[in-house]
Amino acid sequence: MRKALALGLxxxxxxxxxxxxDPAQPAGPPEPGVLRVLAGSELADLQPVLEEAAKATGVxxxxxxxxxxxxxxQLANGSVxxxxxxxxxxxxxxxxxxxxxxxxxGNQVKIxxxxxxxxxxxxxxxxxxxxxxxxxxxxIAAEAGRKAFSYGMTDPSASNSGFSxxxxxxxxxxxxxxxxxxxxxxxxxxKLTEFFSAQALSAxxxxxxxxAYQRRAAGxxxxxxxxxxxxxxxxxxxxNNAGNLPEPLTLVYPSDGVITADYPLTLLTAANxxxxxxxxxxxxxLRTPDAQRRIMETTQRxxxxxxxxxxxxxxxxxxxxxxxxxxQDAVEALLSAYFNKIRRPSRTLYVVDxxxxxxxxxxxxxxxxxxxxxxxxxxxxxxxxxxRNREEVTILPFSTAPLPPRVFTVPEQHPEVTxxxxxxxAQSLDANGGTAIYDSLSxxxxxxxxxxxxxxxxxxxxxxxxxxxxxxxxxxxAFRRNFPDVPDAVRSVPVFTVLFGEGSSDELSQVATxxxxxxxxxxxxxxxxxxxEIRGYQ
Numbered sequence: 067m068r069k070a071l072a073l074g075l076x077x078x079x080x081x082x083x084x085x086x087x088d089p090a091q092p093a094g095p096p097e098p099g100v101l102r103v104l105a106g107s108e109l110a111d112l113q114p115v116l117e118e119a120a121k122a123t124g125v126x127x128x129x130x131x132x133x134x135x136x137x138x139x140q141l142a143n144g145s146v147x148x149x150x151x152x153x154x155x156x157x158x159x160x161x162x163x164x165x166x167x168x169x170x171x172g173n174q175v176k177i178x179x180x181x182x183x184x185x186x187x188x189x190x191x192x193x194x195x196x197x198x199x200x201x202x203x204x205x206i207a208a209e210a211g212r213k214a215f216s217y218g219m220t221d222p223s224a225s226n227s228g229f230s231x232x233x234x235x236x237x238x239x240x241x242x243x244x245x246x247x248x249x250x251x252x253x254x255x256x257k258l259t260e261f262f263s264a265q266a267l268s269a270x271x272x273x274x275x276x277x278a279y280q281r282r283a284a285g286x287x288x289x290x291x292x293x294x295x296x297x298x299x300x301x302x303x304x305x306n307n308a309g310n311l312p313e314p315l316t317l318v319y320p321s322d323g324v325i326t327a328d329y330p331l332t333l334l335t336a337a338n339x340x341x342x343x344x345x346x347x348x349x350x351x352l353r354t355p356d357a358q359r360r361i362m363e364t365t366q367r368x369x370x371x372x373x374x375x376x377x378x379x380x381x382x383x384x385x386x387x388x389x390x391x392x393x394q395d396a397v398e399a400l401l402s403a404y405f406n407k408i409r410r411p412s413r414t415l416y417v418v419d420x421x422x423x424x425x426x427x428x429x430x431x432x433x434x435x436x437x438x439x440x441x442x443x444x445x446x447x448x449x450x451x452x453x454r455n456r457e458e459v460t461i462l463p464f465s466t467a468p469l470p471p472r473v474f475t476v477p478e479q480h481p482e483v484t485x486x487x488x489x490x491x492a493q494s495l496d497a498n499g500g501t502a503i504y505d506s507l508s509x510x511x512x513x514x515x516x517x518x519x520x521x522x523x524x525x526x527x528x529x530x531x532x533x534x535x536x537x538x539x540x541x542x543x544a545f546r547r548n549f550p551d552v553p554d555a556v557r558s559v560p561v562f563t564v565l566f567g568e569g570s571s572d573e574l575s576q577v578a579t580x581x582x583x584x585x586x587x588x589x590x591x592x593x594x595x596x597x598x599e600i601r602g603y604q
Contacts, residue, residue: 094128096151096338096340096341097340098340099124099125099126099340099344100125100126100127100128100344101125101126101127101128101151101152101341101344101345101348102128102130102149102150102151102152102341103127103128103129103130103150103151103152103153103154103331104129104130104137104140104141104146104149104150104152104153104154105129105130105131105153105154108156108271108272108273109154109329109365111304111364111365112361112364112365114360114364115352115357115360115361115364115365118357118360119348119351119352119357122351123347123348123351124347125344125347125348125351127348130149130150137153137155138161138167139445141153141161141167141170142164142166142167143166144166144170146170146334147170147334147336148336150334151333151334151337151338151341151344151345152331152332152333152334152337152341152345153171153332153334154329154330154331154332155226155329155330155332156226156327156328156329157226157327157328157329157330158171158174158330158332159390169335170334170335170336171332171334171335172332172333172334172335172337173332173333173342173345173346173349174330174331174332174333175330175331175332175345175349175352175353176328176329176330176370177329177330177331177349177352177353177361177370178328178329178358178361178362178365178367178368178369178370179326179327179328179329179367179368179370180298180299180300180301180326180327180329180366180367180368181298181299181319181324181325181326181327181385182227182230182231182234182296182297182298182299182324182325182326182327183296183297183298183299183302183317183318183319183320183324184206184217184294184295184296184317184318184320185294185295185296185297185302185305185315185316185317185318186215186217186293186294186315186316186318187283187293187294187311187312187313187314187315187316188313188314188315188316189313190215190293190294190316191294191316191318192316193214193215194209194214194215196316196318197316200319200321201318201320201321202238202320202321202322203234203235203238203239203261203320203322203323204238204239204257204322206235206261206318206320207235207239207257207258207260207261208260209264210260210261210262210263210264211259211260211261211263211264213263213264214264215264215293215294216264216265216266216290216292216293216294217264217265217266217267217292217293217294217295217296218265218266218267218268218269218275218278218279218292218294218295218296219231219265219267219268219269219275219295219296219297220268220269220270220271220272220275220296220297220602221268221269221270221601221602221603222401222404223401223405223450223451223602224270224271224599224601224602225269225270225271225272225602226327227272227275227296227297227298227301227327228296230324230325230326230327231296231325232400232401232404233246233325233388233390233391233400234320234323234324234325234388235258235261236250236251236254236258236400237323237325237388237389237390238320238322238323238388239254239257239258239261240253240254243389244389245389245390245391245392245393245396246389246391246396246400247391247392247393247395247396248393248395248396248399251396251399251400251403252399252403255403255407255408258403258404258408259407259408262404262408262409262410263410265409265410266290266292267279267282267292267295268525268602268603268604269602269603270599270600270601270602270603271602272297272298272301273301274584274603275295275297276295276297276301276302276305278582279292279294279295279305280305280310280311281582282582283311283312283313284310284311284312287579287580287581287582290558294315298327298367299317299366299367299368299380300365300366300367301366302315302317303317303366303379304365304366307366317381317382319381319382319385321386322386322388323385323386323387323388324385324386324387324388325387325388325390326385326387328370329367331345331348331349331352333345353370353371354371355371355373355374358370358371358374359374362374362376362377363377366379368380401450405450405454405455406454406455406456406478407455407478409525410523410524410525411454411455411456411457411458411524411525412454412456412457412458412524412525412526412527412604413457413458413460413514413517413518413521413524413525413526413527414453414457414458414459414460414526414527414528414529414604415460415461415462415471415510415513415514415527415528415529416436416459416460416461416462416528416529416531417462417464417468417506417507417509417510417528417529417530417531418432418436418461418462418463418464418495418529418531419432419463419464419465419501419503419531419532419533419534419566420432420463420464420465420469420495420496420497420498420499421464421465421466421497421498421499421500421501421532421533421534421537422465422497422498422499422500423497423501423533423534423567423568424497424533424567425497425498426497428497428533428566428567429495429496429497431592431593431594432492432495432531432593433492433493433495434593434594435592435593435594435596435597436461436488436489436492436495436597437489437492437493438452438594438597438598439451439452439453439488439597439598439601440452440453440485440486440488440489440492441453441485442489443594443598448598451598451601451602452485452601453476453481453485453488454476455476455477455478455479455481456476456477456478457475457476458473458474458475458476458517458524459473459474459475459476459488460472460473460474460513460514461474461488461491461492462506462509462510462513463495464501464502464503464505464506464509465497465498465499465500465501465502466499466500466501466502466538467502467505467506467538467539468502468505468506468509468510471509471510471513472491474487474488474491500537500538501532501534501535501536501537501538502536502537502538502539502540503530503532503535503536503542504536504539504540504541504542504544504545505538505539505540507528507530507545507561507577508540508545508548510528510530511552511553511556511559514526514528514555514556514559515553515555515556518555518556518559519553519555522555525604526556526559527559527560527561527562527583527603527604528559528560528561528562528581528583529561529562529563529564529597529600530561530562530563530564530574530577531563531564531566531588531593532564532566532567532569532574533566533567533568533569534567534568534569535568535569535570535573536570536573542570542573542576542577545577546576546580549580557581558582559581560578560581560582560583560584560603561577561578561580561581561583562578562583562584562585562586562600562603562604563575563577563578563583563584563585563586564585564586564587564588564593564596564597564600565585565586565587565588565589566588566589566593567589571585583603584603586599586600
């Protein structure tokens, strides 16, 4: 079961657009004329199209949000049964190889598509000579290995765009003409390492990735500027249309092929007759020429209905589609190689609150969240969200003052001993004393500065988790005032702040904004789930 689920773990970036749906709750009981769809946030830009579809068909789409891995797990373990009528994934190719998921997939209607491509700032594309000629993945990888450009990409265990990019470059570099297998992955690992050496930004979602790129391109946060990003063609075109970039992105379509999302609106086999009729009406409407053109104009995704011409924004009309891995072993091998051998290793520092207010369930939740990252969480969500081989992990507890940090380096081979040491340390955390948030965050920079300066070629990040307001030492105003004096080597390290208990959402949000990080809310979710979600950005 676990191996079968792994085939789909990186495949799902669910789509949704309802702002009032509770992501933690099902869509409610079945209703005539309502299609309950398990979804995420990627397709929020379809809102105008779906509103028009509701007027034309009488079918209202009601979304419930779920994370990518959570969505896969719900489908495979049957928890979708009776709660949802349909799912709308970026692709169903992955799920077709999971028996427990595939048996729940009914009528599938492709609505639109969008390939995953490389977008580069126009000046970078011109510098590389890629603005006006075709280029293959091999040349792109070679230039990446020379650090001729840098890019951001989503985590392939969290987002379909990142996984599609990983599959695409692996398949193209293997050059076999068929779906890449485990043996070919091992053979192309050196070239893949070249390609991913230029990845300078990781993200858990395509939306956050594009926002982070825009901020960096405009010099609005402390992170280093990057030359481009790998994302859906639709996202890249939308970024250009928004007009907020200092210079537009030039889209690079590798001549040897891409992986394309085809967005099938998929009825679940357990859906009732009313839902089946609603699915049919909505699907038929969305595939009419007028609706297809509206989707293309609104979302920059390509139409799938013959006879609807592509708009002028699509520079390349005919694209080579690369084969997708056909076996679960290939998927597992590709993901394992990416995290443990290919991509730049991570350096993560956890600044965690162990003050007296954490006593009881809260300190238990913190221990459990950290222990889960050592491999103790065997769920689909947890399997590829733990600490990785070659990763440097520092845990800095704090109460009235910052406590001594503990540093662990997970080896590339046989990581079990080090992971067990992290587990033991996490379980030893105890709650007492006051709350010195900003002295502890400042201490984190002091701990990181010499190691980042000595070994900068890592993904560096800080996670700040507290359940209360600052009560000891320097306050937020002092931290903000002194932030420009933080050494250059670490001022660009993003801080991912975690709202927990009575922590100050305003201050923690400002910390995340100042550092180019992101706020995560653990007040309505399990802390272990939030810590896993953060892994997509590390």
